[in-house]
Amino acid sequence: NAGVMQNPRHLVRRRGQEARLRCSPMKGHSHVYWYRQLPEEGLKFMVYLQKENIIDESGMPKERFSAEFPKEGPSILRIQQVVRGDSAAYFCASSPPSGRRNTGELFFGEGSRLTVL
Amino acid sequence: AQSVTQPDIHITVSEGASLELRCNYSYGATPYLFWYVQSPGQGLQLLLKYFSGDTLVQGIKGFEAEFKRSQSSFNLRKPSVHWSDAAEYFCAVGRNPNFKAGTALIFGKGTTLSVSS
Numbered sequence: 377n378a379g380v381m382q383n384p385r386h387l388v389r390r391r392g393q394e395a396r397l398r399c400s401p402m403k404g405h406s407h408v409y410w411y412r413q414l415p416e417e418g419l420k421f422m423v424y425l426q427k428e429n430i431i432d433e434s435g436m437p438k439e440r441f442s443a444e445f446p447k448e449g450p451s452i453l454r455i456q457q458v459v460r461g462d463s464a465a466y467f468c469a470s471s472p473p474s475g476r477r478n479t480g481e482l483f484f485g486e487g488s489r490l491t492v493l
Numbered sequence: 494a495q496s497v498t499q500p501d502i503h504i505t506v507s508e509g510a511s512l513e514l515r516c517n518y519s520y521g522a523t524p525y526l527f528w529y530v531q532s533p534g535q536g537l538q539l540l541l542k543y544f545s546g547d548t549l550v551q552g553i554k555g556f557e558a559e560f561k562r563s564q565s566s567f568n569l570r571k572p573s574v575h576w577s578d579a580a581e582y583f584c585a586v587g588r589n590p591n592f593k594a595g596t597a598l599i600f601g602k603g604t605t606l607s608v609s610s
Binding site: 380409411416417418419420421424432435467469479480481482483484485486487 | 502525527529534535536537538539542544583587588596597598599600601602603
């Protein structure tokens, strides 16, 4: 009974490098959400995707950040040219397709912790 | 725009004592509300949710929450706290009234609960 799987759990990058974070939603889920968590700031919404579509990216920084959820494979959050301020925990969540099965609850992974040196 | 405020950053409660964590929301329509709990280094787990109907909702681990529209509040309560309840607690509100279509959640900044013996 696999939940939302995120990897890597911990990632260390030097400034200017790229970070790629992966998220496999729960079986049967077609909606994926990415959140960023900084100490004492709670979870900030970044982007909401369905298969092959970005539904809401209002929380994504305009530069260096991108997300995708291809037809096959996990969702990817990509951060180019990382800076120290990108150090945070990045959480992925998923939910079932629209309709009766969707109760509004998001199911979270355990997060990927990015450290930028 | 929707928002969630958790006025208490950190609360300490004696084991066996009662607990109330505060949550206030700002929302233009009938909100749907959630409480999640996060243990250190882990993802978020749903405690309970409110969509409509009975304003007192029961959740897991002995938690309950009461929706009060007149006060725009959704406070979390537990009659007797256990040491294992020490964690961070997040209140959240749905961004989209049509939650069954899939929507992201807006989170408060969280309240850290410490339990003393």
